[in-house]
Amino acid sequence: MSTSLSTTCTAFRDGTRLATGTRAELVRKLRADPTGVVVFEDASGRVVDLDWRDTAPPAPQEPEPPRRRGRPRLGVTAREVTLLPRHWDWLARQPGGASQALRRLVDEARRADGGRTALRTAQERCYRAMAALAGDYPGFEDAARQLFAGDMAAFGEAVAGWPVDVRTYLVALAQVREDDLA
Known part of the structure; x- marks a missing residue:
């Protein structure tokens, strides 16, 4: 999983989603009041730190070097x-x-594999964010059990009393994505 600066992240404060975007976009949007802001990398569900001092636009990328003779690089x-x-x-x-x-x-x-690895990746991504956002919410343990049991209907019921932004974000993270299958 990539940890590049262009990875999409989501910022929360007290159970409310504040913004979604790249790290640089979140810094620009939330720099005025970063108190209590928790930012998650959407691809992994991990909490990430932002450099609140960084307001400069990203440096332009250098042009690619000319192609060399021989076998082309195939991403190996x-x-x-x-x-x-x-x-x-x-x-x-x-x-x-x-x-x-x-x-x-x-x-x-x-x-x-039959998608088992992709499902486990989605469950782990959701659990990481859930532990940070909702670890002290009522029904957390039950929600975690339902998540890892793969019972999304019961998971939805377990998180029903949580703030809508938290609930919506966690359900989205629990879904298997195209890049989980890669």
């Missing part, structure tokens, strides 16, 4: 993978090499 990220020797031996025998075999295995696992 090189990282370290630790495997046993027998795993490396098996990967070496696969058509297309180790990287292609690993990509194939990951894609197969994602298809077989």
Whole structure:
């Protein structure tokens, strides 16, 4: 999940949604009175800190460097993978090499997942924000149980007495999004 400055965030104060936008937009909108403001990154449900001093517009991006010869970048990220020797031996025998075999295995696992990982991502995102916004609200524990049970109707009932802005935000965070499936 990205933590870039362009990520959409939502600001609350005392159970009331104040604004939604990028971090820079929220700073501009709420800078006059940031007291008691809690800001959530919408993609993760995490509380984020804003630099209330930052009012300058973002710096212009530098132009892309000219294209080089050779294979184009396909968005591939090189990282370290630790495997046993027998795993490396098996990967070496696969058509297309180790990287292609690993990509194939990951894609197969994602298809077989059936959306379980995306659902868990949405539940965790919602729970993070719920714990920060409503941890002391009546029925919090019941709402958490219903959220992780996947019973959205019962979750809605459990949060029905909470402020409408909190309730609406949490229900939205609990929904599986397109980027959860990626």
